[in-house]
Amino acid sequence: MGICWSNQIKAESPFHTGVISSKNVSGYGNELSNSSSRGSASIPPTPRSEGEILQSSNLKSFTFSDLKAATRNFRPDSVLGEGGFGSVFKGWVDENSLAASKPGAGIVVAVKKLNQEGWQGHKEWLAEINYLGQLRHPNLVKLIGYCLEDDHRLLVYEFMPKGSMENHLFRRGSYFQPLSWSLRMKIALGAARGLAFLHSAETKVIYRDFKTSNILLDSNYNAKLSDFGLARDGPTGDKSHVSTRVMGTYGYAAPEYLSTGHLTAKSDVYSFGVVLLEILSGKKAIDKNRPSGEHNLVEWAKPYMMNKRRMLCILEPRLEGQYSSGQALKAATLALQCLCKEPKLRPNMDEVVTALEQLQESKGTSKNDQTNHQFNRHSQPHRGRRSSCQSSAEETRGVAAYPRPSASPLYA
Known part of the structure; x- marks a missing residue:
């Protein structure tokens, strides 16, 4: 699997009709794209x-x-x-x-x-x-x-008692404690296995809306994919893709799907790359509250991930001390591969599962970290890393974020 980088997503295209967001607390709901032809009610x-x-x-x-x-x-x-x-x-x-x-x-x-008056x-x-x-x-x-x-x-x-992955990653409060490195990798692996099953030759289903809010967690933090309202049967026979109106959640959709409406299993792989990046960084795929140039997570991470010396800068500081540098580099590299601009160069989900399984088996994970997701929130990144990350951050200030459709606010 070669390493490459996804170029900027075309937010405006003949196929891209924008995204309507909705409040989503439990992970059992979803966000869909909207079309003027669809009307305000589709019931x-x-x-x-x-x-x-x-x-x-x-x-x-x-x-x-x-x-x-x-x-x-x-x-x-x-x-x-x-x-x-x-x-x-x-x-x-x-x-x-x-x-x-x-x-x-x-x-x-x-x-x-x-x-009954909704648009889904x-x-x-x-x-x-x-x-x-x-x-x-x-x-x-x-x-x-x-x-x-x-x-x-x-x-x-x-009922999934631990709620959604989104809540554990991005919500702050006493109820949602920060997830440890080992739990994040466990959840990523479980979600990857779910996608791999959908993509298998026996099933051939494209999920089309893979994101952290659709990953639900049971009492043992086992990941389960939810919300199949946008799922589609994959291509059959000699067909390479399914042609469909673009739907999903902005920030997660593959660039070729946004620009052409051609849907393949590799579209899900790109979405998995975005989610893995969220898991590693603790940052949302799209967040207008971040500084200018950092609104889009994929675009912000690009300068860091293109350089192995700075790749660790994308990791959430609260994870410091819970992983080996080798593990972190492998995880970040896997995210980068999934985000490749060329769909054919992205790994398939079976390969992603294998990579995550090997990552969990690799040396450097302590037994305490495997069993306890509580850790010292006051730990600080290594000074050498902070210096390198700071210099890279300064270089990203002029990088433009992906434009977002004006009619599609995120997390309304």
């Missing part, structure tokens, strides 16, 4: 039949009254998060019958309720059911069932 005026739903013996068809009871009538204090789809509520069902149970009894579930509609809801209804993997979130009754459309998932 059909009349309910569609369950005949559209691919048959799956593993999914339960819930009644609306079942889910009202399970969530205590969708009480506001049961809300786990909100997204473009609607709101996600915490509920309880019996472990065996899946009938609604009282709070604290049975198993906890996450109930995603479609906003029936098509995405149906895709979620038809993909997660058939696919089973340890690194995909489990869909338990759905509800299609009158105008009501809901999805019922396993």
Whole structure:
């Protein structure tokens, strides 16, 4: 796998229609691109039949009254998060019958309720059911069932107690402690395995919306991919790509997908590179609160990652002392390979999984770091590294960030 660098993403193109962002706390919601032809509401005026739903013996068809009871009538204090789809509520069902149970009894579930006036509609809801209804993997979130009754459309998932990777990386507070190096690599590996499964010859699915908010964590920090509303079947036969309207989240989409609308598995690999860069740096893919020239994470990191002596400068200071320089260089190099401008030069996800597995097995990781994600928040980077990073940072001040569509604020 050769090392290369992705050029600036074309934010304005005939295929790029911008991104509508939505508040996303739980990771069960998503952010989609918008098109003027789509309108403000994509919900059909009349309910569609369950005949559209691919048959799956593993999914339960819930009644609306079942889910009202399970969530205590969708009480506001049961809300786990909100997204473009609607709101996600915490509920309880019996472990065996899946009938609604009282709070604290049975198993906890996450109930995603479609906003009937929202812009993510029936098509995405149906895709979620038809993909997660058939696919089973340890690194995909489990869909338990759905509800299609009158105008009501809901999805019922396993509850992921640690929430989203996004929250642990970017939120500050006593509840969200900073993740250690070993946990970050564990999560990256789990997410990579999920993507590799989707890309496998047996499955051939392109995820299309890989980002930290769609990586959910169980009680042991095992990563599971969620939100399959934008997933697409991969190309078949002698086709090299799928042609589709550009959708996803700005800052994560591959440049060739933005400029041509050609979707391949390598589009997901680019998105994985962005997420791995977020994991290493502790910085969001797009953040207008950062200084000028640093709004776009990929563009900001470019001068550092092109030079091995400065590559470690992208790492979050709070990780200092938890990794060997060899491990850090391998992880940063892997991110760089995934972000290659030429899709053919990017590794496939099987190769990414192998690289991350070897990284975890490499020397230099202490047993304490593997089992404890608490660490000294007051540690400081090595002075020599800080000097080198500072000089590189000064060189980046004139680097322009990717332009963002004016009609698509991030994290509204």
